[in-house]
Amino acid sequence: MDPVRRTPVVVTSALLTLLLTVLIVNLIQPVDAARAERTTAAGASSTSTVSVRRFPKAHHPSKSASSSSATKNQTKQQKPDPAATSAHPVDWLKPSQQVDYPDPAAHPGLSLEVSLQDQRVYVRDGSELLYTMYASTGMDDSTPRGSFRIQNERGDHFYNPREGMGARYYTSFLNHGVFLFHSVPTDSKGGYIKEEADMLGIRPGSHGCIRLTVPDARWIMQSVPTGTPVLVK
Incomplete structure (x- = not known):
């Protein structure tokens, strides 16, 4: 074969090879770019999904606030x-x-200490509260x-027609029979x-006078000595 004619063939083959290579490269690059875009999109989607999954957790403080409100x-x-x-x-028939x-x-x-504010009588021995x-x-x-x-004036029962009531177990502490300890009123x-009795305490x-339960008035009448100090305040 003539050497002069073989050279163009060789050149043509090399050119074809180069063209094919460029074509293949151009085809591969878009595919890689598409893959990269899909990867990026997938990553973004994954990030978005994670964000959505964490969103309910961001509401936990409001749940805690609701719990706190319920506690209050x-x-x-x-x-x-x-x-x-x-x-x-009170049961004025009992001590x-x-x-x-x-x-x-x-x-x-x-x-005996009478508290007008408390509506109580405190039985004391010095500073010690006994009853x-x-x-x-x-x-x-x-x-x-x-x-x-x-005082000396004491007894089992009295009745005052002017007031239309009386009481049991009375004991005087002032003006000899005017101001008394006694039970809840009687008719x-x-x-x-x-x-009247339901006002007690x-x-x-x-x-x-100072009204008391029936047993309390009886105890003062029967047991508290004449001359025992009485403080009303």
């Missing part, structure tokens, strides 16, 4: 209801306390304040007047 409401409900602790009628009355002989410093009694004192500050002593037949209801 529960705390409010646990607070005492004023109506539940309001004063109510004020379910303990024995003090023995005056064992307490040389025995005294607490429900009481109902005089309306409109009619029970005199001050220091007094138990003309000796029966206890419930409407709650509010004043007498005309100056």
